[in-house]
Amino acid sequence: MTALEPKPPVDEGLRSPAPPDTDTGSHPALDVPPPVETRPSTSAIDPVVFGVTAAFAVAFIVWGVVSTESLSSASGNALTWIIDHLGWMFTIASSAFVVFVVWLALSRYGKIPLGRDDEEPEFRTISWIAMMFSAGMGIGLMFYGVSEPVAHFDVAPPGTGEAGDQKTALATTMFHWGLHPWAIYAVLGLAVAYGVYRKGRLQLVSSAFEAILGRRAHGPIGKAIDILAIFATLFGSAASLGLGALQIRSGLQIVAGIGEVGNAVLIAIIAGLTAAFIVSAVSGVARGIQWLSNINMVLALTLASFVFVVGPTVFILDMLPSTLGAYGGDLAEMAGRVPSDTGTASDGTDAAGWLSSWTIFYWAWWLSWTPFVGLFIARISRGRTIRQFVAGVLLVPTGVSLVWFAIFGGTAIHLQEMGRDIAGAAGLEDQLFSVLDAYPMATLTSVLVMVLVAIFFVSGADAASIVMGTLSERGASEPRRGTVIFWGTATGAVAAVMLLVGGSDALTGLQNITIAASVPFVVVMIGLCFALVKDLRTDPIVVRGTYAVQAVEQAVVTGVTEHGDDFVIEVKATAPGEGLGDYIANGPSTAPASSVQAAPGSTGVAGAPPQPKGRQEG
Template identity: 40%
Template sequence: MTKVDPPKRQQHVYTGFGLRTDPYIFFVSAGLVALFVFTAIVFTKPLNDGSKAAKDWIVSNLSWFFIFSVTGMLLFLIWIALSKYGNVRLGAQDSKPEYSNLSWFGMLFAAGIGTVLMFWGVAEPISHFGNPPREGVVPESVEAADDAMAFSLYHLGLHTWAIFCLPALAFAYFIYRRGLPMRMSSAFHPLLGDRIYGPIGKAIDILAVLGTLFGVATSIGLGTLQINSGLNYLSDSIPVGKGTQLAIIAVVTAIATVSIVVGLDKGIKRLSNLNIVMAVALLIFVFLAGSTLFLARGVFETFGNYFGELIGLSFWNDSYANLLENRSWGWQGDWTVFYWAWTITWAPFVGIFVARISKGRTIREFVLGVLAAPTAFTIVWFSIFGLSAIDIEINGGGGLVEEMDTDSGGGGAPFALFTFLENFPLTTLMVAFSVLIVVIFFTTSSDSASLVVDMLCSGQQETGTPTRQRVFWAITEGVVGGTLLAATTGSSGLEALREVITIAGLPFHVLAFFMMWALVRALREDVEVVTVTPREKTPIETPKEKATPIET
């Protein structure tokens, strides 16, 4: 195991303004964000036109690359978990995990899927049910229902968690086994060497900061749209519009900022745990108050449907769409490409969190746990909410497909969950309960993301950096989220979020291949396999390279 010490000239911190961070990464990132906000406000229409044209070009020409990239990540992770490197520990070879499996699984759930499940749990399955992705499938048919569930889980199951898992594994390996700074550039040390401390490394770190800001801002934007819709459902006096959405972002950002200033870390953690309990309570309520027997059967069947379709969907990119007069590349750009771009920009945030809670686990435990546990919960969540929505559309009052059709006056995805809850008892109470869940997810995500961005800039863990740095990034996240929603010429902020994040995600997918290469190269350098018996091989550390991992 090799420990790498940064050059002494890189161990300084910038203290001119009372900061403890890398001045180049911090100020260049902040400057680029300010430039984006200024451009979006002053040159709104040119920016909208440019981002739409760029997004359309990427979708038309590179949608296949996004799909190839994410499927490649998943296959790579499965290979490395089952390979001779699977027994290598993230830390000293005799170290043990710091958290029990149950606690670890719970924290994985909190890491990256709370807001996503609340927003898309009803909206995506019912959208695909009414507007099937594949040509020739009859809308609102049994085949459309199967496709709706399969595509929803393809988007938010193993592939999403492969995007989170790859950088998390790279962070954990290079931080705990090589003692490198907590920065994106550290994952490329086997390829760049000490150049990770120079202009190339800093450029990678700036890209990671910007990607995290835009990824989290997109989540903030989606959460804001849903909160606004829920409040409007509860009271007509609260309008749906950009003014209300900006006010929501300001209030939630202020709450997150206060929690940073007064140091409510334990309170935020308890609030996060409470939020998970609340989300599970909502899940149980829908299961028991809905068609329970149908859902119990459907959950089991959905597992089989998902894994039965997984291989085909992993390579499907609608190749024949442009050959048919009534089809275009639009569907996959608005869904699959958007998901993969959004998720990978958010991956440094989730990756650092997952790495911090996974020290002491083997690569095999890490990969299989990060992929399997959240995916299993996601399947259950989408089965209960998605199948309940389809059941309501077929046997109940309906109206959910129409709600998703914004061209015909529907509220779209932000309203889907609340229209869905109209079909259950205690509607007003459950809508309010759901809005509260989204608000807490929103607040804790903003608080956590500001910490992660600060770490990406400073290369340090959360101790030792001034609070003002986290406050700055929390406010910046809110400003970027508000800008993405408000400084748009279209009527729906969702389109603007899709356009910007698709552009931002492209370079991260390119870097993912270099990250896989660097990880394999590091493992080959640090670990050798020695034959113990004719049937047993054990990975051990090369004695002359043995070193103590960084402390957390």
């Protein structure tokens, strides 16, 4: 049984038969498995979705190979226009998603399960967290774990004063890696998981829009949504592959002592990583992604523990509470930065330039990762409630990121203050190796970093290729190998083009194209919020809650009015149009008062033993 195939209910005897409903064949207050046999076939490629996205990917690769300069110019111009005109949209939307998922978790919707009412989680919590974290941002933590805190320590962000502030450096880093990215992932993950496991829908981004689009979710509008999801996934995973290739190249130069190497080595690294994640992807979730994720979590913990012990341990421990406090205290201010701000960074960079290199790039990168990370998290989250899902997806990775940046970023900042120029390393991808070089066993730990980067990328990119295959095959749980291999190969080729577009500053090419590719998906994500809320308002648990509150409230009022303390509440049939459903639909004038009967000497609800008269108090 695959992760996305509906599981049989644990105990059908727990669900009473329901009166027929004209649309679903059951009462909306009951959790009845959807008629999955009526789903359309998911075994064939969608010619429109796959055809359009495949053609675009091939055209992009050809453009990058034939005319790299024109593609570089076009991406740079697109970036300038997006920052000037749409930077506000990224800023507002990213913070709104945080508020939205927190509200969902704390509201009455938080107890709704992503599955049947009595279903248990499919994966153990530790494996769930490991897979979620590896797919979500593992490779980014390796690339930016040292470089970003040091960058903000060396050049203070706009409006934060002079450079050299430890708290500001780490709080700004946490702003980019904490609640915001995981809230973005959670929105799509919740919408898809709820639709698949609770409603019996296909595992498609477009299917999550059924609540507001109806049948049109499977027509041209739905196909356009899935096409945008594949575009975002393709460029987001390609950007990650590019970052991994840059860091592995840097490690090879340092460990092997081969000096500066050119693009040929980058292309070879990309080819090797691409082959590795294709092999992992076609092996399936259980044998591939889960196995790699668990291994990588152990290796990452080993590396972090080593740096914590041999590094400035007390300094790192001091950084944990101070970073958390600064992050919480400055969160609103950091979330309010927009490109039109007049402030400048401590090196004179204007707000728009700084934001495009950091905050807006991150929001765009997270948005581009959202289709595959969100769908992947949905795939592994069956059986968890919305509250458990949000708590796990939002808080656990944020906590791990805090510890990770305190260890690696704190160590780098400490070395910088001690006179070792970490910020002056050849490139961002070199800085982690510069930190490790200051401590024992530098060669061994540098090799471990390269292994971690490779496996982190493989465990994330194979999830991306599976998701693109799923979207291409009408929501297939296990897309065919040929489709997965195509998207894996396309991801590697697009990554190579994105690096070439950046020229000597390859990271710029990755950033520019990632931001441009993610813009349309912002609109999709906003629509998902409305669709999810509309779905949740009619969930059986919510409907039962409405029935329960109205039934008990009206029965108690009637009982106390007519019988004082001496009454019981019982459930019995009424004539059509005279029961609770009619009351909820039409108001108090139809309250089912006949459900309350006098019971001298007792008080309570039917089925509960009468309480002694002396224990009653009004």
